[in-house]
Each structure stands twice: as structure tokens, then as C-alpha cells.
Amino acid sequence: MRKKIWIIVIISIAVLGAVLLTFAVKNGYLFNDGPSINVICESSLREVVNVSKLSTAEYTYNSVAKIYDKDKKVLKCHAKYNGTVTAGIDFSKIDYDIDDDITPKKITIILPAIEIHDVIVDSGTIDYIFTNSKYETDEFSQEAYTLCIEDLGVKVKRQDDFLKIAKENAVKTIDGLVSPWVNQIDSEYVIEVK
Amino acid sequence: MIKKTIYFFFIACTIISLNACSSQEKQEPAVEQIRSICKLATLESYYNNVAEVTQDTEKGITHIFEKERKMWVEYTGVVSLGIDFSKVKLDIDGVNVTITIPEAEVLYIKEIPDTRKITVSQDGFNSNKITSDTQTGAIKKAQDNMEEAAKNNRTLLLNAQQRAKDMIKSYVDKIGSAFGTTYKITWISVDV
Structure with a gap:
């Protein structure tokens, strides 16, 4: 029972x-x-600036940055990000030199120095893994974004080929634009792009 | 019997907690790639963006005394406009030059670092935290919004293309004057 x-x-x-x-x-x-x-968003146009950047190489780097505290002793977070760096020349600074006194006659197109144009981290795709939830403050995402950009800047400096490729492409682009034209005007001219 | 059960349970818990405490540092392999591009940026437009996040409270006993949270994230973003320079073509016929030029497009968007201003409403007795992932999601939506605003701004795109034309014309005039020739330029716009 x-x-x-x-x-x-x-x-x-x-x-x-x-x-x-x-x-x-x-x-x-x-x-x-x-x-x-x-989430509601609003965008308002503030200012428009003229630029003249001819970008000829792009470096894509997707990685994980380690974010430490101010003393660089305590690891606070790992942040995964997608980044892109572009390099090229200032198009408005292209110069030329014509030498009719030598044989063959020569046109020299002088390109300005190759420079890094933009270091871009897609701030809308950063992912976080915190070592302790106490580090996840309201302002942390801004700190992480700035540090990811610095991390990308350091990584691109290690890429010796990147600026070299940008220069080669800039030379090819301008040569491709000018050569057919100059050959039509006077085929005796030799073109050098440097 | 009961004592044996308790000892076994204690040892099992200890083993499980030791394994749980060890953290494996997993790093995804970096992906890097260099590729050739040919983009002429002629305008950079700066936008003021505001993303408003509203996070409701969750249901359940563990969520009593939670408060609805609001966060405003204000920051400056930039949209780069220009043309695909690889599609520019020059056709010369005597003093007549026909230049084919593509329409202007958005080349990239980015957030200007250290411009974020964050305003958050007060939390309740029981925390209803707005996480960094939520903030990132809000920024992503704001970035998409900014890009859409730039793409729909026909005046801005036409100005970007016009600047590209002015730069190319200046270049053609320079070479022309070196040969003592003034070229007559005809423009043909093509779709991206």
C-alpha cells in the first residue's frame, strides 16, 4: 500500500x-x-573633401588581436577582425619630362612615392572573447577597434612585397594609359615610367 | 554504500572542474592576401552617425528587477567615392580624344577611430548588460546605413565622377602641351 x-x-x-x-x-x-x-540608425553628411588617390594594391588581413590592460600584463580579450590596407600614389602629383636631344627621344613619367592610403578594420564585424566578463565595459568596443587598427598597421609593415607590388602596378597602369597615345603621336619616342 | 557514493561524486566533480578551468588558447590562423587593384578615389565624404540601441528585459525569475536599457553610439564615418581606373580608356584620332570613364561608385567605408561617444541609460538592480557584440551589431547597421546614404546621393556620385574627369583632362592637357597640341576631349560614361 x-x-x-x-x-x-x-x-x-x-x-x-x-x-x-x-x-x-x-x-x-x-x-x-x-x-x-x-537598433535605429541615422546618418547625416557633414563634410566632403577632395582627394586624388590612385590605389594599386590591397592587403587583406583577417586575424585575432590580443588586447591587454594599460600595463600590458593582463590579457583582457581576444578580438577577431577583418582588415584591409590600400596603397598607391597621389594622382595629382604625377609629373613628366621630355628629352628631345637624345636618341632615341624620351618621355619620362615621374610617379610620386608609393604611400599607404588607408588602413581599414571593418568595425561591424569584430568578435570578442573576454578572459573575464569584468573587462566588458561600455567603452571597450572603441578601445578594441583602435587596437585592431594598430595591430593591422604593425602586420602590414612586415609585408615587404606589398609596397613593391603597389609601385609595379602604378607603373603598369600609367604606362598602359600613356604608351598607345604617345606611340600614335610620334613612334620615335621611348616612354619610361618611374 | 552512501559514503562510497558521496566520495565518488566528490572525485567526479573535482575532475570535471579541473578540466573546465583549463583554458585552451585557440587562435585562428591569420588569413592574408595581397591583390592588385586600380581605384581612383576622388572624394571622401564624412558622415555623423548615431546608432540607438534599445534592449528589453528578459522573462523569468532570474530577470526580476531588470530594467530596459538604452544606448546611443555616436561616431564619425567616412565614405570614399571614385572610379575603377582600370576601365578608363583613351582613344586618340588626331586631335580628338575619346575617353571612356566608368560611373563613380563607393570604394570603401570606414569608421574614424576614437570618435565614438557612448551614452547609456542606468542599469537596474539586476544587470541587463548591453554587450560589446550588441554594440558591434549596432555599428554594423549604422555603417550599412551610411553606405546606403552615399550610394543614393546622386549629386555626390556625379561630383566624384566629375573630379575624376577633371584630373584625367588635366593629365591629357599636360602631355598635349608638351607636344604643342590642344586636344578636344569627348567623354563616354559607362555603367560600373
Whole structure:
């Protein structure tokens, strides 16, 4: 008799538990997707600046940056980011020199120095893994973004080929633009782009 | 019997907690690539962006005394506009030059570092934290919004193309004057 009562009690508790669990899951008290988040954005144009950058090489670097505290002793977070660096020349500074006194006659197109144009980290794709949740402050994402840009700047400096490729491409581009034209004007001219 | 069960349970918990405490530093391999491009940027437009994040409270006993949170993220973004220079073609016929030039397009967008201003509403007794991932998601939406605004600004795109034309014309005039020739330029615009 006692045994039967215990069985009924255990089964009743199990059924009640299942009903409560179903109710909790259905109404979002358990296993929900987290809080509902709503984002509204506004953009307003502030200023337009003239530039003349001919970019001829692009360096893509997707990596993980380590973010430390101010003393560089405690690791706060790993931040995964997608970055791009572009390099090229200032198009408005291209110069030329024509030498008719030598044989063959020569046109020299002088390109300005290759420079890094932009270091871009896609701030909308940075992902974080914190070593301790206390480091995740409201201002942390800005700190992480700045440090990811610095990390990318350091990485690109190690790439010896990058500026070399940018220069070669700049030479090819301007040569491709000018050569057919000058050859049509006077085929005696030799073109050098440097 | 009960003592044995308790000892076994204690040892199992210890082993599990030791494994859980060890952290594996996993670093994804870096992906890097250099590629050739040919883009002439002629305009950079600076935007003031504001992303407003509203985070509701969650349901459940563990979320009692939570408050709805609001965060405003204000920052400066820049949109670079220009042309694909590889599509520029020069056809010369005597003193007539026909230049084919593509339409201007958005080359890239970026956030200017150290320009973010963050304003957050007060938290409740039970924390309803707005995470860094949520902030990043808000910035992504703001960046997309900014890019869309630039793409829909027909005047800005036409100005960017006009500047490209002025630069190329200046270059043609320079070479022309070296040969004592004034070229007559005809422009043909092509779609991107």
C-alpha cells in the first residue's frame, strides 16, 4: 500500500514537472533567444573633401588581436577582425619630362612615392572573447577597434612585397594609359615610367 | 554504500572542474592576401552617425528587477567615392580624344577611430548588460546605413565622377602641351 502511494507521488511530481517545463519553454522563461534588441540608425553628411588617390594594391588581413590592460600584463580579450590596407600614389602629383636631344627621344613619367592610403578594420564585424566578463565595459568596443587598427598597421609593415607590388602596378597602369597615345603621336619616342 | 557514493561524486566533480578551468588558447590562423587593384578615389565624404540601441528585459525569475536599457553610439564615418581606373580608356584620332570613364561608385567605408561617444541609460538592480557584440551589431547597421546614404546621393556620385574627369583632362592637357597640341576631349560614361 505504502509502495503504491510512493509510486503515485513520484509519477505526479514527474507529470507536474513536465507540465511546468513545457509552460516555461513555450513562454520564453527557459531556453529563450535572449533579450529583444532594437537598433535605429541615422546618418547625416557633414563634410566632403577632395582627394586624388590612385590605389594599386590591397592587403587583406583577417586575424585575432590580443588586447591587454594599460600595463600590458593582463590579457583582457581576444578580438577577431577583418582588415584591409590600400596603397598607391597621389594622382595629382604625377609629373613628366621630355628629352628631345637624345636618341632615341624620351618621355619620362615621374610617379610620386608609393604611400599607404588607408588602413581599414571593418568595425561591424569584430568578435570578442573576454578572459573575464569584468573587462566588458561600455567603452571597450572603441578601445578594441583602435587596437585592431594598430595591430593591422604593425602586420602590414612586415609585408615587404606589398609596397613593391603597389609601385609595379602604378607603373603598369600609367604606362598602359600613356604608351598607345604617345606611340600614335610620334613612334620615335621611348616612354619610361618611374 | 552512501559514503562510497558521496566520495565518488566528490572525485567526479573535482575532475570535471579541473578540466573546465583549463583554458585552451585557440587562435585562428591569420588569413592574408595581397591583390592588385586600380581605384581612383576622388572624394571622401564624412558622415555623423548615431546608432540607438534599445534592449528589453528578459522573462523569468532570474530577470526580476531588470530594467530596459538604452544606448546611443555616436561616431564619425567616412565614405570614399571614385572610379575603377582600370576601365578608363583613351582613344586618340588626331586631335580628338575619346575617353571612356566608368560611373563613380563607393570604394570603401570606414569608421574614424576614437570618435565614438557612448551614452547609456542606468542599469537596474539586476544587470541587463548591453554587450560589446550588441554594440558591434549596432555599428554594423549604422555603417550599412551610411553606405546606403552615399550610394543614393546622386549629386555626390556625379561630383566624384566629375573630379575624376577633371584630373584625367588635366593629365591629357599636360602631355598635349608638351607636344604643342590642344586636344578636344569627348567623354563616354559607362555603367560600373
